[in-house]
Amino acid sequence: MFFENIKLAVSSLFANKLRTFLTMLGIIIGITSVIAIKTVGNAMTDSVQEQMSAFGVNNVSISMYPDFNNTEVSNMDYDSIPKEQFTQEMLQDMLKTYSSQITALSVEQFLSSSKVVPDPDVPEVYANIDIDGVNSGYFTAENITMIDGKIFDKNAFENGSFQAIVSDFFVNNLYGGDTKKALGKQVDVTVNDETTETYTIVGVYRYDVSKMGIGEGTATKDVSTNFFVPYKNAVDQQPERQKLGITNFTLVTSAGTDTMAFADDVKQFLTDRLQENTLYTVDAFSMQSMVEESKKTMDSLTLAITAIAAIALLVGGIGVMNIMTVSITERTREIGTRKALGAQNSAIRGQFITEAVILCLVGGLFGMIDGIIVGYVACHFMGYVAKVPLSSVLIAFGFSTAIGVFFGYYPASKAARMDPIEALRYE
Amino acid sequence: MRNDNAGWTGNSIIHLEGITKSFYLGTDHELEVLHGIGLEVNDGEFVSIVGESGSGKSTLMNIIGLLDHATSGRYFMEGVDISAVRESALCTIRNRQIGFVFQTYNLIPRTSAQKNVEMPMLYAGVRPQERAERAMALLQMVGMEDRAKHNPDELSGGQRQRVAIARAMANDPAIILADEPTGALDSRTGRSVMDLFHRLHEEEGKTIILITHSKPLAEETDRILTLIDGRITREQQGPFRAHGVPAPDSETLDSDPV
Numbered sequence: 001m002f003f004e005n006i007k008l009a010v011s012s013l014f015a016n017k018l019r020t021f022l023t024m025l026g027i028i029i030g031i032t033s034v035i036a037i038k039t040v041g042n043a044m045t046d047s048v049q050e051q052m053s054a055f056g057v058n059n060v061s062i063s064m065y066p067d068f069n070n071t072e073v074s075n076m077d078y079d080s081i082p083k084e085q086f087t088q089e090m091l092q093d094m095l096k097t098y099s100s101q102i103t104a105l106s107v108e109q110f111l112s113s114s115k116v117v118p119d120p121d122v123p124e125v126y127a128n129i130d131i132d133g134v135n136s137g138y139f140t141a142e143n144i145t146m147i148d149g150k151i152f153d154k155n156a157f158e159n160g161s162f163q164a165i166v167s168d169f170f171v172n173n174l175y176g177g178d179t180k181k182a183l184g185k186q187v188d189v190t191v192n193d194e195t196t197e198t199y200t201i202v203g204v205y206r207y208d209v210s211k212m213g214i215g216e217g218t219a220t221k222d223v224s225t226n227f228f229v230p231y232k233n234a235v236d237q238q239p240e241r242q243k244l245g246i247t248n249f250t251l252v253t254s255a256g257t258d259t260m261a262f263a264d265d266v267k268q269f270l271t272d273r274l275q276e277n278t279l280y281t282v283d284a285f286s287m288q289s290m291v292e293e294s295k296k297t298m299d300s301l302t303l304a305i306t307a308i309a310a311i312a313l314l315v316g317g318i319g320v321m322n323i324m325t326v327s328i329t330e331r332t333r334e335i336g337t338r339k340a341l342g343a344q345n346s347a348i349r350g351q352f353i354t355e356a357v358i359l360c361l362v363g364g365l366f367g368m369i370d371g372i373i374v375g376y377v378a379c380h381f382m383g384y385v386a387k388v389p390l391s392s393v394l395i396a397f398g399f400s401t402a403i404g405v406f407f408g409y410y411p412a413s414k415a416a417r418m419d420p421i422e423a424l425r426y427e
Numbered sequence: 428m429r430n431d432n433a434g435w436t437g438n439s440i441i442h443l444e445g446i447t448k449s450f451y452l453g454t455d456h457e458l459e460v461l462h463g464i465g466l467e468v469n470d471g472e473f474v475s476i477v478g479e480s481g482s483g484k485s486t487l488m489n490i491i492g493l494l495d496h497a498t499s500g501r502y503f504m505e506g507v508d509i510s511a512v513r514e515s516a517l518c519t520i521r522n523r524q525i526g527f528v529f530q531t532y533n534l535i536p537r538t539s540a541q542k543n544v545e546m547p548m549l550y551a552g553v554r555p556q557e558r559a560e561r562a563m564a565l566l567q568m569v570g571m572e573d574r575a576k577h578n579p580d581e582l583s584g585g586q587r588q589r590v591a592i593a594r595a596m597a598n599d600p601a602i603i604l605a606d607e608p609t610g611a612l613d614s615r616t617g618r619s620v621m622d623l624f625h626r627l628h629e630e631e632g633k634t635i636i637l638i639t640h641s642k643p644l645a646e647e648t649d650r651i652l653t654l655i656d657g658r659i660t661r662e663q664q665g666p667f668r669a670h671g672v673p674a675p676d677s678e679t680l681d682s683d684p685v
């Protein structure tokens with residue numbers, strides 16, 4: 001009976017292809033938007049999660065910059081804005097005040113990108129690097145895993161020694177993956193295409209592909225990995241930077257700290273310390289706040305598109321109801337005949353509900369395909385990696401079936417309740 | 428569930444007593460179309476109903492076929508008091524006990540002859556394999572086996588009516604009700620359809636009630652009932668009675684025209 005109903009439904013839908021298609025449009029549009037939202041939403045969530053794990057859930061990043069909301073600042077020429085920095089004294093005070101919440105303070109100073117070619121006669125052996133000056137807290141904040149050797153010692157940090165910690169990619173490229181061979185090696189590095197400095201390798205860390213990502217189309221060999229040097233070393237080579245001092249850093253909070261509240265506290269603390277300089281503002285930013293922020297944007301976006309989808313589905317559903325009513329009126333004699341042949345009301349109802357459901361399911365199938373395409377295109381333009389959620393399929397079929405049953409029920413019941421005589425006499 | 432109601436005595440398959448039917452046109456305008464019909468049809472009888480257009484033949488047939496309810500009166504089918512039967516059970520009786528043949532064929536569109544014949548069996552819950560086999564056998568009986576896969580719009584009127592008769596026979600019902608089955612056919616095609624009814628009557632032993640406007644066709648049946656203005660005014664024995672079952676309340680009035 002069930003299969004007979006399906007066959008019947010399909011043949012009657014095929015008999016009116018254009019009408020069937022037009023009726024499906026609402027459902028197609030509705031399901032398309034639902035699936036597209038799901039796809040984009042999931043991609044956004046994934047991307048946020050990725051950033052979150054890259055940044056570290058417990059980290060609070062703090063920076064200061066000229067307050068452009070201040071008209072005094074916005075009217076000034078950028079270079080003429082007096083420089084400001086977090087002084088050693090301010091930082092020490094902060095660490096003391098929040099000693100129970102802070103486990104590490106991380107600073108970073110980029111120096112230069114470069115290409116290391118140990119032997120000019122063998123140009124195919126090389127490694128791309130980004131020279132990055134870091135302090136000891138950086139390794140905690142970024143959760144760097146050491147494979148071999150060790151982090152710079154206290155002296156190296158304080159003196160800004162020419163020591164380096166390189167990635168396993170670097171070792172693969174230059175030393176065939178043998179970290180023991182790499183340790184203690186001296187490498188000549190051209191800094192800012194000007195000077196050449198010699199660094200001694202003291203450690204090897206694991207390059208986290210998922211964290212840093214590999215640019216599209218870049219061969220593993222060409223990936224530019226961080227070439228860590230002591231913070232002071234990087235600063236010493238950039239005298240103009242030295243003057244600027246520290247304007248941003250990252251704090252690693254102890255487990256269980258409410259990072260959002262902590263970020264607010266630290267921000268207030270540092271703002272108070274900057275009192276005399278109203279031209280600058282301090283920003284403290286936790287992963288949690290970023291998550292909240294992106295959640296808010298996503299929620300409002302989802303809400304807007306969901307509303308559109310809901311309207312489309314509602315309109316689609318009403319369309320289905322309308323066409324079922326028309327179809328049932330057209331087939332009044334058929335219904336009368338079926339009743340004369342002994343069809344129970346439930347059989348007639350089942351037949352037309354099946355028809356409505358099939359109509360919606362086919363619409364849902366098209367909508368699903370469209371939605372996946374739209375989702376992919378949207379993700380592409382928004383710079384996310386699209387992943388079709390499996391739930392899409394379930395949503396498409398679930399919604400379609402529900403709409404079919406809901407909007408098909410009334411017309412189908414009308415058909416089921418028809419008086420057989422009147423139906424047979426219908427002209 | 429045989430009822431032991433007073434009034435029903437015999438072994439007739441259809442027993443009507445004082446059946447009236449009124450249609451309500453507007454709020455209090457009532458039109459009585461049947462005025463106290465009494466009728467007995469025996470098992471295996473071939474009865475024809477004749478009468479002018481509008482005399483109530485179809486209305487009576489619809490009541491007999493359980494498609495409509497009488498306004499008053501009593502109806503027993505195979506001893507069962509129909510007024511006591513639930514709607515869904517009426518569907519089942521229509522499905523198993525009654526085969527309808529309509530003037531306008533009423534085949535289901537976009538559905539092959541075979542599927543049309545299978546329809547009553549589908550509603551009876553017969554398995555697909557068995558349905559198909561029986562449908563083919565019935566189509567063979569009416570000489571339509573080579574058109575089994577054709578849709579109704581690919582068949583002529585006579586062919587459609589043959590398929591409709593095969594469909595009426597699907598669940599091997601005891602009663603065949605045919606409302607002007609030859610009304611839309613030319614006399615030669617009508618003749619062959621009529622021959623089919625005779626075969627169902629003689630070979631299958633079906634009880635048949637036939638409404639017709641054709642006097643010659645009516646005269647081939649066991650008994651002719653004439654309906655005038657909602658009353659059975661006359662019952663005649665037909666000249667070619669096949670079974671010789673005497674109609675309980677019949678009076679022989681051969682000389683009168685139908």
Ligand SMILES: Nc1ncnc2c1ncn2[C@@H]1O[C@H](COP(=O)(O)OP(=O)(O)OP(=O)(O)O)[C@@H](O)[C@H]1O
Pocket residue numbers: 450458460478479480481482483484485486487
């Ligand atoms: N649903 C209805 N509502 C109102 N009046 C009806 C209805 N059905 C039938 N009638 C009336 O009942 C009367 C009998 O109709 P019926 O169809 O039984 O006649 P008939 O004998 O079958 O005629 P014909 O030979 O033309 O088919 C007619 O006057 C008709 O107008």
Ligand SMILES: [Mg+2]
Pocket residue numbers: 484485486606
């Ligand atoms: Mg009639």
